[in-house]
Amino acid sequence: MSLKSILVSLLLVFFSEKSFGTQLDAYTEVPAPGLDKYGGYKEIQLGATGFFRIQKTAERFWLVSPEGHAFLSHGINHLEPKWMKRFYNIDYWARAYKVVDYSDNTFKEAFIKKVKDDIKALGWNTLGCHSPNNLYEKRFIPYVETVRFVNIQHYRPHDADDFPDVFSSEFERYVDSIAAVKVRPLRNDPYLLGYFMTDCPILTPKDAEAHGNNIYGKARKASPTWPEVLRNLSGNSLGKKAYLAHIKELYNHNIEDFNKTYKTDFGHFDHLLKSVDWRLKSDPKNESEQRDNHSFLLKILERRYALETAAIKKYDPNHLIFGDKFNGNTDTPESILKVASNYFDVIFIQHYALWDELKTFMDKIARTTGKPIIQGDSSVQVPYENMPNPYGPHSTDQKERIARVENLYMNSFARPDFLGWHWCGWMDSWEIGGQIGKQHGGIQDPFGNFHPVKDFLSAFSRKMYCIATKAK
Numbered sequence: 001m002s003l004k005s006i007l008v009s010l011l012l013v014f015f016s017e018k019s020f021g022t023q024l025d026a027y028t029e030v031p032a033p034g035l036d037k038y039g040g041y042k043e044i045q046l047g048a049t050g051f052f053r054i055q056k057t058a059e060r061f062w063l064v065s066p067e068g069h070a071f072l073s074h075g076i077n078h079l080e081p082k083w084m085k086r087f088y089n090i091d092y093w094a095r096a097y098k099v100v101d102y103s104d105n106t107f108k109e110a111f112i113k114k115v116k117d118d119i120k121a122l123g124w125n126t127l128g129c130h131s132p133n134n135l136y137e138k139r140f141i142p143y144v145e146t147v148r149f150v151n152i153q154h155y156r157p158h159d160a161d162d163f164p165d166v167f168s169s170e171f172e173r174y175v176d177s178i179a180a181v182k183v184r185p186l187r188n189d190p191y192l193l194g195y196f197m198t199d200c201p202i203l204t205p206k207d208a209e210a211h212g213n214n215i216y217g218k219a220r221k222a223s224p225t226w227p228e229v230l231r232n233l234s235g236n237s238l239g240k241k242a243y244l245a246h247i248k249e250l251y252n253h254n255i256e257d258f259n260k261t262y263k264t265d266f267g268h269f270d271h272l273l274k275s276v277d278w279r280l281k282s283d284p285k286n287e288s289e290q291r292d293n294h295s296f297l298l299k300i301l302e303r304r305y306a307l308e309t310a311a312i313k314k315y316d317p318n319h320l321i322f323g324d325k326f327n328g329n330t331d332t333p334e335s336i337l338k339v340a341s342n343y344f345d346v347i348f349i350q351h352y353a354l355w356d357e358l359k360t361f362m363d364k365i366a367r368t369t370g371k372p373i374i375q376g377d378s379s380v381q382v383p384y385e386n387m388p389n390p391y392g393p394h395s396t397d398q399k400e401r402i403a404r405v406e407n408l409y410m411n412s413f414a415r416p417d418f419l420g421w422h423w424c425g426w427m428d429s430w431e432i433g434g435q436i437g438k439q440h441g442g443i444q445d446p447f448g449n450f451h452p453v454k455d456f457l458s459a460f461s462r463k464m465y466c467i468a469t470k471a472k
Contacts, residue, residue, distance in 0.1 A: 033465055038142055038191065039125035040065025041072075041465045051318045052142065052193050054345055054372060060416035060468065061372035066190040072413065072468055073193065073420025074461050075126030075144070076119075077377055078440060081111040081135070083427040089446040096448075112136060114448070118426070122443065122454060123461025128422030129196060129325065129377055139191040144322065144376075144422075147182040147195050149175050149308050154200035154207065154327055157221040163229040165239035166304045179311035187316035194320035195312055196376070200327035200350050203297060205284065207330050216329040216352045216391060218437035226300050227293040228282060235273040242303075244273050246296050261288040298339055305343040322348040325376045328361040329353070334368040341369035346419060350377040352392045355407045366417050375412065375421045380404045381441035382451070386430040390441035398452045405453055409460055413467050423457070 034042040038052075046055050048068030055064050063071040081104070084093045090102065097110030112135070118124075119141065127133055127143035152162050164171050186192050200216075202208050202223050210222040230239035248269055251258045255269055262279065266272050282289050309321055323344030326332040328351025337347060347365050351358055362373055381390035382401050395401035412418050427442040443457070444450045460467075 033462065036065055036067040036069050038065040038067065038069075039071060040067055040069030042069050043465070044070035044469075046070060051190055052320060054320065054419070056372075061419060063193070063419050070465070071125075071142075072464055073126040073128075073142070073374060073422065074124055074464060075128035075420060075422035076122070076124045076426055076443075077128040077130050077422050078425035078427075078442075079115055079127060079131035080426075081107060083429060083440075083442070083446070084111055084114065086429065086431075086446060088430055092447050108135065116140070118443075121450075122458050124423075125461070126193060126420065126422065129199065131426075133191075139189065142191050142193045144193050144196050145182075145186060146197075147178065147312065148198060149178055149311075150198050150201065150304065152198060152202045152223075154202060154330075155217055155220070158202060158223040160224055160229045160232075163224065163226045165230060165233065165237050166300055166307065167230075167238035167242045169238075172307055175307045175311045176314070179308075179315050183312050184315040187318055189319075192319050194322040194345065195316075196322045196325060196348060197308065198324045199377075200330075201324050203301070203336060204294070204330065204333065205282070205290070207327065213389060213437045214329070215393060216327070216350065224280075225282070225293065225297070227296045228280065230300070231296075232277045232280060234276050240273060242299065243296060244269060246299060247272070247292065250292060250295065261286070261292070294333075294335070298335055301336065301339045302342075305339065309343045320345045322346055322374065322376070324348065325350050327351075328358070331361070334364060337365055337368045341371050344371070347371045347373050348376045349373060351375065352378050354380075354393055354404055355411050358408065359411065362412075362415065362418070372417045372419045373415075374419050377422060377424045379424045379441060380408070380453075387428055387439050387441060389437065390428075390439045391424065392441060401451075402453050402456050406456055409457075410467060413464060414470070 036042055044062070046057070046062060046064045046068055048066065050066050052066060052071070053064045055062050063073060065071045084090065085102070085107065093099070093110055094102065097113060099107055099110050125142060127141055129144060129146065131143065133139070133143040133145065150164065152158055183195070203226070205225060208223045208225050210220060211217070212219045227243070231243045233240040235241070247258065253269070255266055259265060272278070282293060284290070305323070312321055321344050323340055325348045326337070326340070328349050340347060347369055349361070349365070351361055353361070365371070365373055379392045380395055380401050381387070381392045382395050382398055383390060393404065395404060409421060412421060423443065425440045425442045428445050429440040430446055431439060443454055
């Protein structure tokens with residue numbers, strides 16, 4: 001490690017001990033709230049079922065703990081051993097926890113000790129996305145479980161093979177098999193908060209387009225979209241037949257009108273059915289084509305979500321379904337949110353933004369779906385030498401960061417439709433010389449020195465229910 005990096009670490013220690021005042025000071029100093037074993041707020045009793053559920057009272061939506069108490073999710077993402085095993089900090093953590101063998105089994109004990117210490121210090125009550133619960137021998141905190149039927153995540157490019165024919169019997173059998181393996185063993189687990197599916201799936205042309213490093217992700221090549229893939233299949237596929245039926249309805253069975261839109265010369269719709277790879281890319285300036293693709297995408301999602309949620313409920317009728325995590329940074333359309341609201345218990349989002357922008361997106365969700373919201377993956381970061389370009393909005397210093405986080409948390413949790421925030425992430429990841437396109441920022445540096453925002457989040461966890469109920 002360079003001398004400059006060591007100095008940066010020492011400065012972080014200094015700042016982590018520095019206190020910044022916040023609006024939380026306006027709330028009466030209250031003792032830690034009385035909580036049940038799952039983190040539920042004992043002052044609000046809503047009826048026990050033995051599992052997490054959602055209830056809307058006259059005041060707001062609540063998650064309800066298995067013991068029947070009001071619950072809001074204050075979660076942490078990316079709790080994984082790998083962040084303590086980078087080339088620049090593995091020796092540090094080995095010495096700190098007297099690890100003599102770097103194998104997963106022995107290092108795992110140090111990781112678990114660190115996780116539990118941090119959860120206690122921050123007041124987190126949920127293991128969010130990318131925080132595998134199977135690392136622990138015994139459940140000790142509510143968690144979100146990933147059950148992924150479709151792998152079209154936003155953080156990597158995809159080809160046509162990644163977009164399955166959801167209308168096929170093969171896809172239906174595949175979904176059932178995934179649910180049988182992933183879902184059935186958890187049906188009686190009271191600590192399970194809900195099932196999360198695909199991480200910011202590539203759905204719209206904006207999701208699919210190539211982009212450079214931006215607020216929520218690193219540079220990525222363009223991907224196809226689902227309608228583009230299915231419309232180019234063979235005539236034997238059910239996906240192509242579904243596309244044809246949709247197109248014939250849109251064009252009132254008039255092939256000439258279709259040809260005008262696509263500048264094709266099909267003599268009959270049967271010729272379109274049999275034509276493979278007839279139009280691999282869409283024309284972004286062709287508004288009619290974009291309309292056709294989007295309306296077919298909604299049918300794809302209806303089919304997909306119906307199969308996936310039915311499979312989950314078949315093997316586990318007890319738990320919530322969070323569904324896909326929708327990308328607010330590509331502005332998920334209202335029509336997609338509306339379809340999702342027919343199948344998911346919450347609208348689960350990832351939106352790296354400051355309050356005004358986040359509020360606009362959440363207002364759209366509320367207006368369109370009437371469903372409660374969980375911010376499933378977001379934070380605010382401060383770049384420094386070994387973290388030049390972390391995910392999320394950038395602040396110039398730690399004081400500005402705290403002010404922005406406070407504004408986000410206080411306003412979000414005061415909303416009657418807001419159920420929780422899962423912070424991204426746990427530990428800064430420097431990587432080699434900070435030269436990768438984006439870095440995962442955390443609540444601490446790679447050596448466990450907490451950033452000052454820790455003080456706000458720790459205080460917030462004590463007063464979260466006062467804020468949600470507007471109690472002083």
